[in-house]
Each structure stands twice: as structure tokens, then as C-alpha cells.
Amino acid sequence: MKTDQQALVDALLGRGGAPPGLTGAERGLAAYRTNLRALSAQALAVPFARLREALGEDEFASLAWTFWRAHPPERGDLAQWGGALENFLIERAGEASGLPDLARLDWASHRAERAANAELDAPSLALLGTTPPEQLWLQLRPGVALIVQSDGPMLVWREGWAARSQALSPGEAAFMRALLGEVNLADALVKGSGAHADFDFSTWLQAALQHAWLQGVRSTPHPEHLRTKTP
Template identity: 75%
Template structure:
């Protein structure tokens, strides 16, 4: 029975012809397949809005069906389907096409919008004025990510219920990636070449902190390193 089910799935996805044992279901295969085609485009179009706009509905639908056949959903929640699209496009279209960039950005925004709520721990900000940076760790909100792009990097986060993004300078990129790697504030500042420590710095911590508070990047300040779960 399991072999027959797999054969039906393979035929449904167009990977092979329907075996003789499935002749009874063969008449329904085109209808099932058309429904899956439509579902693949609909499901993939939810997170990948920029990619869909760039390709157009017809080409995007073709991409969605090809991706579904190569990487079918593994969970019932189709909102979790699409994480492999970046590598799928890299293999088939190449980085220079710009399509992997769009897929990376779209998926990061989708993940940010699905991230857990986390309010700013306002009282923890007082630590910035009382504790040396070597003993401070800045905790960023869930869903925030630095996304690689061909011409640099983009920051992605959730503000309210909407995913937002902006380009990052080289210094901002190094600083944000350091924070996401759970290094202390002193090490993060050193990685960004903070003002006064490099001939042409492009990072200002004061300006960054103001933006982090205005745009809801920061979750809080800690005086101890993040705890790690060991196996």
C-alpha cells in the first residue's frame, strides 16, 4: 500500500506516468494536479511577494509548481513552506539573476512577521549608563535578521505586525551580526569600528541606539551573557 501511495504522489507531481495499478485514479490526476498547481502558486505567493512582482504571475506560478515538485511541503502549515527557495533559485538561475536576493529578503520578512511578540525591557536601558560595555549584552527582538544581498546587507525586523527592511552600511552590518552572535557590547563595537577608532568609520552607536528604540529592534540590555542550552 505504501508503494502504491508513493506511486500516486509521484504521478500527481508529474514525476512519472501513472502505473497500471492506478488506472482507476488516473482519470482524476489532471484535476488533482491542476489543483496542486494553483495551491503551490497561492501558498508561495504569500511570503514571496517581491519575487512574484518581479517575475509576474505566470512565471511565478511556473516557478511555484517546479519548486513544489522538487521540495513539497513537509508540514500541514503551508506558511512554513519556502525556506529552500533561495537555494533552489541559486542552483537554477544563479546569484547574478538577483532572484535569490529577492527570495532571501522575502523569506526573512515572512519569518519576522511570524516571530513571537517581545516588548522592550525599558528598565534594562539604565545598564548602558552604569555598566562597562565589556559586561553588557544587547538582546535583539525575535525575528530580526541580517540578510545577505549582492550589494551588501539588509536588516529585517517586525514593527507592529508588519515586516520592515532597510539597507545597512558595512559597520552596521558587522555590529548587528556581532549582536546576533551574542558577543558583548565592547566586542560588537570593536567589530563595527566605532567612531574615533578608524580613519573613516561608518558606524555611530548613539545614532544606532536611537534608531533601535524608534524602530523596535532592541528587546533589552543584559549584564550577563545569554544562557546556552547544552546537550
């Protein structure tokens, strides 16, 4: 049996009528649901701009309200709401629709833009010339993420204050995946070059410095609180 509190929540989310005993509550609940519906579209549009543009205002608003009722926010900060949308779209629309790809890219971009600031530890780069790669770990900046789209792997990061993204070759993707998995440099190089002849570390390092992917080089595995994870 539902508690009165759960019944009220369900009513607010449009899953049922007003609980017994709330005299004249239907009109108030209808108004509150209208406000929540508008809020759901406004909140979801912040991280999912590409998806909103692809769907159009009306269809996106309908999606936002359906998603809100299925996965309501668990925190007061609505900017943290939306991580479950990718799987929600896979279940509802399927990968072939292209919508999960848009949601995946939008969410990774949103997370990158909200990631903590981190400056390049330039002196640590000297370790690349003095220490065997088996004893080195490359630390990527917060917000750097590797996502897998229907047409291939893609890297997402923040450059300045804006999120950026680019497609990766198989070798680049294998190398970045290894770094994000906290593999040492020697093993990461093996994974990047193993079955692929398209990965060159010098070229990657130049790009990593130019686009602010790299935070530093370490002679020990990353401390727990500094580890970079994929979303």
C-alpha cells in the same frame, strides 16, 4: 524499487504515471495535480510578493509548481514552506539574475512578520550606564535578521505588524552581525568600529529604540530559548 506509496506521491507531483493497479486513476490524478499546482502558486505568493510581482503571474506559477515538486511542503502549515527557495533560485537562475535577492528579502520579511511579539525591557537600558560593556549583551527582538544582498547587507525587522528593511553601512552590518552571533557589547563595538569609521553606537541605539530592533540589555549571555538567530 519504489513502494506503492512513493509511486503515488511521484504521480501526484507529476514525476510519473499512476501506479499499476489504480484503475482509471489518471483522470483523477490529473485533476489533483491541477489543484496542487494552483495551491503551490497561492501558498508561495504569500511570503514571496516581491518575487511574484517581478516574475508575473504565469512565470511565478510555473516556478511555484517546479519548486513544489522539488521541495514539497514538509508541514501542514504552508506558511512555513519556502525557506529553500533562495538556494533553489541560485541553482536555477544564478545570483546575477537578482531573483535570489528578492527571495532572500521576501523570506526574511515573512519570518519577521510571523515572529513572536516582544516588548522592550526599558528598565534594562539602565545597565548601559552602570555596567562595563564586556559584561553586557544586547538582545534583539525576534524576527530581526541580517541578510546579504548582491548590493550589500540589509537589516529586516518587524515594526508594528509590517516588515521593514533598510540597507546597512559596513560598520552597522558588522555590529549587528556580532549581536546576532551573541557577542558581548564590548566585542561587538570593536567589530563595528574596527576597520570602519562609520559606526556610532549612540546613533545606532536611537535607531534601535525608534524602530523596535532592541528587546533589552542583559548582564548574562542570552538564555537558549531567547537567542535570536539569522534565518
